Amino acid sequence: MKTTPIALTIAGSDSGGGAGIQADLKAFSANQVYGASVITAVTAQNTCAVTAVHEIPADVVHAQIDAVLQDLKPQAIKLGMLFSPAIIRAVAKALSDYDGTIILDPVMIAKSGDALLQEEAVATLKSDLLPHVDLLTPNLPEAAKLLGTDAAQDQQSMQDQAYALLELGPSAVLMKGGHSTGETCTDLLLTGSTSPLSLSASRVNTRNTHGTGCTYSAAIAAQVARGLPLTEAVTAAHEYLNKAIVAADDLTIGSGHGPVHHFHAIWG
Template identity: 85%
Template sequence: MKTTPIALTIAGSDSGGGAGIQADLKAFSANHAYGASVITAVTAQNTCAVTAVHEVPADVVQAQIDAVLRDLKPQAIKLGMLFSPAIIRAVAKALSDYDGTVILDPVMIAKSGDALLQDAAISALKSDLLPRADLLTPNLPEAARLLGTCEAEDLQSLEDQARALLDLGPRGVLMKGGHSTGATCTDVLLMGMTAPLYLTARRVETRNTHGTGCTYSAAIAAQVARGLALTEAVTSAHGYLQKAIAAADELTIGSGHGPVHHFHALWG
């Protein structure tokens, strides 16, 4: 019997549809994987701001995970907005016997600048989930916050911070360079002791970059669910995301930071 690729997202809901659970499910589908979801928080959010956050009780988060893992058997899990120490501990407990691939996107701040992770949750994230992650996918501000240092400003410091994050326990680190300046954006992938892989793309001048981090990590999870090794999955997802950003202005969504075009290959 043919195995259906299944990816699970454990993240917050974005009522505007551009990031979080909604972006993850779109990215799963666009990358040919069936998507399941566990909601950790409900946000009142649009392209301009996050105006409210309601935390889902930790026991309900764990019950959602248990229900999915008991029946659907996802090959890859993407972790996004986890919000609080209680939710992080619940997720870690629920994944203790999971033997698939875990991709951790350490969501901390929305594109609008609103906080999506409590300050008290950072230490729990580092102690309980980083050692469980097969791939950690921070952007420059998230990496700096996890390490308690300044943001990387060049390729060497990008690689240095990736190595420092590897020391915290994940099997691999994808440092995303989208917050840097210049005509190109470079991501650095480090998998253990292997040589770094540099993924470079032309910077697209657009305001519509809401949900890029969520979309990237979800696309990686989808490709892993389809059977690709992590390095190949990252390379494939990188290409998908660049096309989604390049097509973002084909959409007219809201008046702030609009979403990328997840289904650029299907409609526009």
């Protein structure tokens, strides 16, 4: 019997549809993978701001994960907004026997600047999850927060911080360079066992970049679910995201930071 590739996202809901669970499911589908979801928090959110956050009880988060893993058997799991220490601990416990690929996007701040991870949850994220994930995908501010230092300013400091993050336990680290300056945006993938891989693209002049981090990590999970090795999955997801950003201005969504165009290859 043919096996359908399945990916699971464990993240928060974005009522505006541009990030979180909604972006992940769109990215899964656009990358030809069936998507399942576990919601950790419900946000009242649009392209301008996050106006409310409702945390889902940790036992309900755990129950959602159990329900999916007992039946659907996803080949890859993407972790996004986890919000609190209680939810992080619940996720770590629920995934303790999972043997597929886990990708952690350490969501901390929304594009609008609103907090999506409680300050006291950072330590729990580092202690309970980082040692068990296959890929960590921080942007530059998130990497700095995890390390308790300033954000990287150049390629060398990006690489140094990536190695420092590897010391915290993940099998691989993808440092995302979108918050850097200059005409070229470069991401850096370190696996600990191979030479660093640089992935570069011309910076796109658009304000419609809401959900880029969610979309990127979800696309990686999708490509892993389809059977690609991690390095190839990251490379394919990088290409997909770049095209989604290039096509973002084909959409007119909201008055703030609009979403990328997840289905740029299908309609626009």
